Amino acid sequence: MRATALAAVAAAALAVGACATPTAYGPAQGRGVGGYSETRLESDRYRVTFAGNSVTSREQVEMGLLLRAAELTVGDGYDWFATVNRATDRDTRLVGRPDPFAYDRYSPYWSPFWRYYHRGYWRPFDPWGPDIDYRQIDRYEASAEIIMGRGPKPAGDPNAFDAREVIQNLSGRVPRRPM
Structure with a gap:
């Protein structure tokens, strides 16, 4: 019995711990999981995206995008790539949660029995209103359309990258994701 309870606690700790880690580099595994994906547009052109979770920084998402673009470039036998259209989107939402310690039944300042009469009914009254904790959650997704080339990268083009150097x-x- 004790071993089963210990195993359940360990599994729960691993599940919570997995949620609190940044998105690892690897292919996207369904909606909301994060990772990279690409679509070939032409023989030397791709659209590449990298999506992170709520604890993945913008910098990590953009590095994942560039790394995937470089791997595609080298994998197709090219030497450099240039980003044609590149964007990083931020999805922000606020999550509110009532404070579980806000209403202490032994508090001298609030009573669960305070009521007021309105339109024929007695309603609960809280003079301070609900105490809610708010948290901002940001998620980043970077996308770029890349074009690949052979030979030395174009000089003076800030959007061109040497794939092997990247x-x-x-x-x-x-x-990276564990294999």
């Missing part, structure tokens, strides 16, 4: 510089900074 892989070398970002591979260690982007956490």
Whole structure:
């Protein structure tokens, strides 16, 4: 019995811990999970996206996008890529939750028995209103249309990247999914 309870607590801790980690680099696994996805538009052109969860920073999402673009470029036999259209969207929402400790029944300042009479009914009255904790949740998704080329990258183009250099510089900074 005790081993079963301990196993249930451990499973719950792992589930909660998994929710509190940034999106790892890997293919997107359904809606809301995060990761990269790509669509080939032409032989040398892709649309690439990388979506993070609520604890993935904007910087991590953008690095995931660039790393995936570089991997596609090298995988298709090209040397550099340039971003044609690039955007990072932020989805923000506020989540409110009543404070579980707001209404202490032993508090001298609030009584659950305070009422007022309105339109024929006695209604509960709280002079301070509900105590609600608000939290802002941000989710980022980066997308870019890339075009790939061979040879040295175009000089002076700030949107052009050497694919092998990007892989070398970002591979260690982007956490990967376990295989």
